Amino acid sequence: MALQKKIPLRKCVATGEMHPKKEMIRVVRTKEGEVFVDLTGKKSGRGAYVSKSEDAIALAQKKKVLDNQLEVKVPAEIYDELIRVVRREQLKK
Incomplete structure (x- = not known):
């Protein structure tokens, strides 16, 4: 009997839904206060996950959930x- 590998789940800060980590995008704030999108999911710093959907991202921006989670003002460029x-991923499918 093969053991099933446990799939790490993460909670979307915008929707509150749990999804596999691979289906999420991580946004990180470093100790220096820099905020950036972490596509590897391995950079050090405080991270917050958002679902790979434009709706979730728009909701996160509207509610300023990333600002709250990362305790810093997240720039619009992020x-x-x-x-x-998200759009790049959708083109791949």
Whole structure:
């Protein structure tokens, strides 16, 4: 009997839904206060996960959930980059 590998789940800060980590995008704030999109999911710093959907990203921006989670003002460029990442993924499918 093969053991099933446990799939790490993460909670979307915008929707509150649990999804496999691979279906999420991580946004990180470093100790220096820099905020960036972490596509590897391994960078050090405080991370928050958002679902790979434009709706979730728009909701996160509207409610400022990333600002609250990362305890810093998240620049609009980060949301633009998140949307670009989502659109790129959709083109691959």
